[in-house]
Amino acid sequence: MQxxxxxxxxxxxxxSILGAIIMVYGIVSPPTLSSLKGLNINLWWGTLTVVFGLVFGVIYQISKKKDAKKEVKEVSQRKQETV
Incomplete structure (x- = not known):
């Protein structure tokens, strides 16, 4: 699981890093396509990518906590078996 x-x-x-780069580019540059009617696609896409990266970060933290709890449970079971 590690x-x-x-x-x-x-x-x-x-x-998260790529999303932040795209988001900063979207902030400092004007919208490039006239067909988007003023929508700054780089800003929106960068924001979405950062959020996606944060979701992966949350999943990582949750799995890390579950692994730690599982390891503690296994260690306590081993101690009980040896006693």
């Missing part, structure tokens, strides 16, 4: 948690952390960092 490898899956590491992948969640990596994906959360990648999406």
């Amino acid at each position: 490898r899956f948690a590491d992948l969640n952390f990596t994906m959360s960092m990648v999406f």
Whole structure:
């Protein structure tokens, strides 16, 4: 399960950093396509990507806590078996 948690952390960092870069670009630059009628797609897409990265971060934290609880339970069971 540890490898899956590491992948969640990596994906959360990648999406959050890329989303932040796109979002900053959207803030400092005007909308480029006239067909979007003034909608700044870089700002919206960057925001969505950051949120997606944060979701992966939350999943990582939840799985990390579950793994810690599972490990504590296993250690306590081993101690009880040896006694």
